[in-house]
Amino acid sequence: MNNALTISELTKTYKDFVLDKVSFSVPEGSIVGLIGENGAGKSTTINAALGLIQKDAGYISIMGKEELDNDTKEQIGVVFDGSNYPEILSPKRLNRVMKNIYHSWDEHTYMSLLQKFSLPADKQISQFSKGMKMKLAISVALSHNSKLLILDEATSGLDPVIRDDILDMLLDFVQDEEHSILVSSHITSDLEKIADYIVFIHEGQVVFFKPKDELTEQYGIIKCGAAQFDALDKSDIIVYRKMDYEWQILVSDREEMQRKYPKAMVVPATIDEIMLLYVKGER
Amino acid sequence: MKGLLLKDLYIAKSNILVIIGSLIVLGFGLSVLIEASALLVLAPPCATTAVFISITSDANSKWNKNVITMPVSRSQIIGEKFILFIILSVLGIMAALIPCGVLAIFGAEMSLASLLLYGSIGVSAALFAGCFSLPCAYFFDPDKSQIVFLMSFLASTGIIVALVLLINLFIPVKGNILLPFNIVLIIAAIFFFISHKIAVMAYQEKDIT
Numbered sequence: 001m002n003n004a005l006t007i008s009e010l011t012k013t014y015k016d017f018v019l020d021k022v023s024f025s026v027p028e029g030s031i032v033g034l035i036g037e038n039g040a041g042k043s044t045t046i047n048a049a050l051g052l053i054q055k056d057a058g059y060i061s062i063m064g065k066e067e068l069d070n071d072t073k074e075q076i077g078v079v080f081d082g083s084n085y086p087e088i089l090s091p092k093r094l095n096r097v098m099k100n101i102y103h104s105w106d107e108h109t110y111m112s113l114l115q116k117f118s119l120p121a122d123k124q125i126s127q128f129s130k131g132m133k134m135k136l137a138i139s140v141a142l143s144h145n146s147k148l149l150i151l152d153e154a155t156s157g158l159d160p161v162i163r164d165d166i167l168d169m170l171l172d173f174v175q176d177e178e179h180s181i182l183v184s185s186h187i188t189s190d191l192e193k194i195a196d197y198i199v200f201i202h203e204g205q206v207v208f209f210k211p212k213d214e215l216t217e218q219y220g221i222i223k224c225g226a227a228q229f230d231a232l233d234k235s236d237i238i239v240y241r242k243m244d245y246e247w248q249i250l251v252s253d254r255e256e257m258q259r260k261y262p263k264a265m266v267v268p269a270t271i272d273e274i275m276l277l278y279v280k281g282e283r
Numbered sequence: 284m285k286g287l288l289l290k291d292l293y294i295a296k297s298n299i300l301v302i303i304g305s306l307i308v309l310g311f312g313l314s315v316l317i318e319a320s321a322l323l324v325l326a327p328p329c330a331t332t333a334v335f336i337s338i339t340s341d342a343n344s345k346w347n348k349n350v351i352t353m354p355v356s357r358s359q360i361i362g363e364k365f366i367l368f369i370i371l372s373v374l375g376i377m378a379a380l381i382p383c384g385v386l387a388i389f390g391a392e393m394s395l396a397s398l399l400l401y402g403s404i405g406v407s408a409a410l411f412a413g414c415f416s417l418p419c420a421y422f423f424d425p426d427k428s429q430i431v432f433l434m435s436f437l438a439s440t441g442i443i444v445a446l447v448l449l450i451n452l453f454i455p456v457k458g459n460i461l462l463p464f465n466i467v468l469i470i471a472a473i474f475f476f477i478s479h480k481i482a483v484m485a486y487q488e489k490d491i492t
Binding site for chain 1: 285286287289290293294340341343344345346348349351352353354355356488490491492
């Protein structure tokens with residue numbers, strides 16, 4: 001399977017933050033969710049991939065090309081948090097602008113998407129709600145035959161109904177196996193619904209890059225007391241966290257753990273819980 | 284680049300119309316007091332203010348970040364603002380020429396030499412101001428760049444005076460007034476071109492977040 005996006009050993013150093021040898025890929029036809037707490041390095045990774053910031057080291061390839069030329073940019077649809085379009089414009093005027101920027105601009109698709117999302121074509125963007133602005137940004141991203149969609153915190157701050165609409169649209173987009181999506185979000189429940197792979201970034205480093213099903217179907221949390229915790233084989237523990245009344249231990253194979261420790265309570269782990277344990281737990 | 288220009292013309296449209304309208308009205312109004320062609324000194328600097336409206340709008344809407352992901356190069360992004368600046372200077376000149384033309388038809392005294400003189404002073408002032416303020420708009424935050432923008436008009440006036448005094452050492456300005464100001468115009472155009480090159484070079488490496 002080819003990769004729509006490959007990031008290898010990406011490094012970027014700031015005064016107070018280092019993005020440290022980040023590596024992962026977005027296989028064609030898949031949705032990859034980029035998770036991590038605020039300031040973990042998700043946006044820095046996306047900004048470097050899109051050529052917004054200069055990388056210090058590492059390799060980035062989009063659609064098999066290391067150089068982000070205009071032909072490659074034609075095939076990338078980007079949605080940031082907020083619309084990022086001049087608010088004085090209307091969707092109709094934005095259409096005229098985009099028609100003169102993208103060679104592959106598909107006016108018919110754009111107008112159909114505006115209609116599908118009930119976005120008024122003549123109203124100024126400044127009068128749109130946050131959800132409408134996001135739908136407009138997605139309409140633009142989908143109207144120039146994009147093969148790779150990159151969304152940076154695009155669903156944050158939206159109500160669950162609009163988020164659900166957007167997630168459905170993203171799922172529709174990857175029905176064509178040439179299409180791929182990289183979506184960063186700290187709303188992990190959204191990614192649980194749509195992502196094929198999860199990349200977890202913490203303090204500028206990739207903690208894991210795994211298929212989502214492996215995380216949700218194999219990972220588990222052992223909830224136990226101090227005595228039971230002491231009895232555990234420490235090599236089984238990925239991370240653990242001492243709570244008020246119990247210990248929570250993240251394990252990579254919950255069925256195996258249930259067999260090994262029949263008296264322990266082993267429960268499935270959500271991506272949110274895995275992320276929390278990695279961030280707040282101890283090793 | 285056509286799309287970028289179109290976007291900026293949409294953003295600055297109302298401002299451009301107000302400025303052009305004001306220049307025409309001012310031209311007729313001033314003609315009672317002074318020669319209407321003197322308006323050509325003011326017209327280009329006034330008309331180019333719309334560029335800074337578009338730059339401020341880009342910064343506020345975070346368009347600067349979005350446009351980098353589109354199929355346009357960084358040099359095209361910068362180049363478009365410089366081109367817009369020139370287009371607006373020309374529009375300013377044309378707007379100022381309307382009252383001049385109308386008044387000339389009705390018998391007002393106006394010489395080609397004075398039109399060329401005031402026109403070259405106005406365009407020189409705009410180009411010098413642009414060559415300082417346009418690059419700064421991309422490297423300072425909006426508040427600082429607005430201060431630079433205001434200061435640049437003062438600076439450009441000072442530079443023109445200094446250049447004319449300098450030229451006067453070699454070519455006497457009295458009795459030969461058009462030539463020194465045309466030399467100033469050529470110098471301003473060269474500065475503007477160099478400023479564009481410097482802005483493009485610096486913007487290539489700039490992190491946009």
